[in-house]
Amino acid sequence: MRAPAFVRTRRALALTFAAIAACAPGLARAAEPTATVVEYYSAKLNHYFVTAEPAEAAMLDAGVVVPGWERTGVEFKAWANAADAADALPVCRFFGTPGKGPNSHFYTTNPDECALVRQNPGWTFESIAFYINVPDAAARCATGTPVYRSFYPGAAVSESNHRFLVDLTMHEKMAANSILEGVVMCSPLSAGEIKADLTRLAEQATFGTNDALVIHMATLGVAGWLDEQFTAPATQYAAFKYVPAGQAQTFCPTDPDPDCFRDYYTLFGVQNEFFRNALAGGDQLRQRVAFALSQIMVTSGTEIPFAYGMARYQQIFLDGAFGNFEDLLARVTLSSVMGDYLNMVNNDKPAGEVAPNENYARELMQLFSIGVWELKADGTRLTDATGAAIATYDQDAIEGFAHVFTGWTYPLLPGISQRVHNPKNFLGDMVAVAANHDTAAKGPLLDGVTLPAAQPMQTDLAAALHNVFMHPNVGPFIGRQLIQKLVTGDPSSQYVARVAAGFADNGQGVRGDLKEVIAAVLTDPEARGPVKLDPGYGKLREPVLYMTGLSRALDAQSDGVFFGQQSGALGQPLFYPSSVFNYYPPTYVVPGTTRIGPEFAIQNSSTAINRTNFANTLTFGSIGPVATLPGAIGTVPDWSALQAVSVDANALLDKLDTLLMHGTMGAPMRAAILPAINAIPANDPLGRAKAAFYLVATSAQFQVER
């Protein structure tokens, strides 16, 4: 099991950022890397090659003297001279001696290995390729980012080749035909790369990046910023007024609020508050994780359209985002909103032909905790001796849990005496009615566990939830979805395994510590790094994050109304998913590919047009306040920062590249946008800023976060 080593790696990484920030406040850095190592690939030879020599790179780019080599896009930083960095070592570059060694290059920082290979007639020493730092004995980088080496053996010696990558996702995929040799160098990061990575972290961990946030993150470093976020007090939803269920027609005429129905019998106010908090709240990571969890343990305004109820339900995730997963399961299970949504509330013990309701039992397991197939620790499926997947539970287990979940009813309304079925309300958790609880023995639950007869119903419930919580699937099942929600839609099994290891043990022997899980997701080498080139990396920004990301980049002031209205048109009607299966499933395969891209389940010709039109309204429209909403301000972007640089089209593109795309805009994209900026005269700096912003916002290059 390699997971522990990688956990150490990520902690070291976090320390690295902290160290950088500590010795160089802000984004300044004492020494910028002086060399860029560029990777080339020859399809003819199936070999990779790197060079830090600009003249050699230009020669290969020209393709005349040595044809057939193409840039792969992979680059990493190094040092051009020994004097550029105190601890850097020279990298000896060898070429296989024709007729004797491989038809490829070899690079090593190890002085002993360099000396040894120099003696080997199969290799010819060419030069010191560049200088670079090296990992310690435990393969950790004290500074910089790890460079991983893989070895492709080939059918013959002449075909063998090494590849050097800073992108761990790409490195892991080399295992298909190569031997992974681990960390061999530590590449220094430029100030621009550090900023780009912090911007990526802000995209993954908040509702959108902006200049002030990245500067703040740079001051604290990754670990420091995470600590700040872990301890930031949770945003609190307002206590929306209690209204009686199903009685809007009689209640609202008696209420002083002329928009009583909208304000209390729909989730209008909860949506608005969500977006206001997402745009301006200080507990960004907590809110972001809460939003992710709320899409795993789903309830919906289609069934519970009461603002006071849904606000309380969503608060569970804000409060529990960094707590223990077992506690979260208990909070959700006992929530009267979930009880109502999945029919655990008023679930009677068996009576005549009527059986206990199976709904919560099934979805608790299928969606909230373990899924339908037994998993390995890396999230891939276990198989039996015939190679078939193994179901995690059968119908008997569902019926066992269904019997456990009997006897709970709505909380007691003030002034009403306790009944077996209390009147519908969501003013607190469900309450126990022992007389309505099945007292027979229950099970088998999971792993053959049975519960003895005549236990107190609270004991039954805790034991059943513990039975679920201890199932080995929970870490990879939940961890994988949190990776998908925060970082990338189709994560590698290695990434899942590292996060699941954090779920299994937070380092202090505690299982299910979500703080540890979130830290594992966000500090993993597959999450961090300035640029990600793997073709399957990243995710389509889900509509809510698409909207908040653009708005936060513009420092928009908003009452939230516009976003709630637009969320449905974009395919993600906030807090109104069509079923417990959320707005989209975590398993959705992008049609025509083998890639999992959950958000693509709601990306189609209709929602694609609506996304573009959202960007149009945000950019060019005027989003005024709703007259009937007290204190409404509409949504007002601040264009000053973009307008200030827009006279110079290239400066404007630089700014947008840094702000929205962490430096990945690329020459073709810039070339496409440039004429649209220049079609607007320099005396209209606002118009130029808006045109460029709109085009970045509507581009797939931006909409896919990676």
Next chain:
Amino acid sequence: MTTPLVRSRRAFLRNAAALSTLGLTSRLDLVNLVASASAQPAPGGDFKALVCVFLFGGNDGNNTVIPFDSAGYGQYAAVRTAASGIQLAQSSLLPIQPANTGTPYGLHPALTQLQTLFAQKKLALLANVGTLLAPTTQAQYNAGARPLSLYSHSDQQAQWQSSVSDTAAGTGWGGRLADQVSAYNAAGSFPVVTSLDGTVLFTAGSHTVPLTIPVTGSFALAGYGGGAAANARLAALHQLQAQSSTNTFVQNANAIGTQALELSATVNPILANTASSIAPLFAGLTTNTAKQLYQVAKMIEARAITGAQRQIFFVQLGSFDTHNDQVNRQQNLFAELDPALKAFYDATVALGVASQVTTFTLSDFGRTLQPASGGGTDHAWGSHHFILGDAVNGGKLYGQFPQLVLGGPNDAENEGRWIPTTAVDQYGATLARWFGVASSDLAAVFPNLSRFPTPDVGFMT
């Protein structure tokens, strides 16, 4: 990276106007397109459409079609007792007498229009159809022969939509059907599948991509009122969409966006047409289902504009997961479905295509005959479905109606979870053959069809 999605997107560019606007498609792509088109069966001169209405959540077939003879109803009422809260009184049922059964049946009381359409032989019933690996007996079920993740919403939805129950399929039978007939639409280069519910599995083909149109609201790109600046911006938008990427997600997002932009100019005026001749038929119907079917009717009405000769539409109605309060919930759902289907059928009559448009229902699964606490039912398996249109051999009940006995000969478990006696594969293949797929090509759409005794259940003319 050339994904099927991208190839399909380029298919839209065959339109000369689109080509001149964008100027992006290489000659090589056109050559490939012509080559793939010529491999298709020769287009016919007719028009046909299939309209799938998916009842998400798992409709309770046991309260949709109920035996009306005293013995049959007695079996029903013995399990769904009056005390259970989910019994439909015999007197409330809408009687139908299938021409091919000895005994009468009763429809759910909200299905008044369907009762009439059944009597008019425009509507057929298919009993106890569901997902199957192969024909399955109780003994085989008990020995483990069953679809993957039976009784799970997401898995059973996927299997109903893919027709494949022994592996996770990447395409749906609507999409594969579209693959087979896509040559019919070559003249207009219009997608075969139009979805009102996004790219669900049913709609995903191997080399065809569905169009998704909105249920309400505009399908037009906003913000382009003309002028040099706006035109330059629009050109940049198109250019950005056409830029290839090594990232799969970027590539696919671009393909979807490109399709949207290219088709919005054609489709938006069709959807925005308030003077449609069939508008009065939908007047007063405000439900989401009626709105979806109205959009479908408008697209069919405009078939000369789109050039489509084969179309598959996907429409959905949700909330059939009636674990509690089933009587009220199903009543409300059918009260939405029934008039919407009637209005849509009437629209096809008005458009003169009633014999060329066939509407049919699918759903996750049926529900337990045994009641569950809360006045509801739990997830089960086989269920009953409707097929509507003038090409339907209507007024009959196809398949085998299950014995409504807990633990009886049709029960997979002990709660009334019917082992299907007709497979989704057969249901779909019957429709596909009518749609124009040759017998020899049915296996390409329904890969497991040969496991079942007949590929044609007989409900289509």
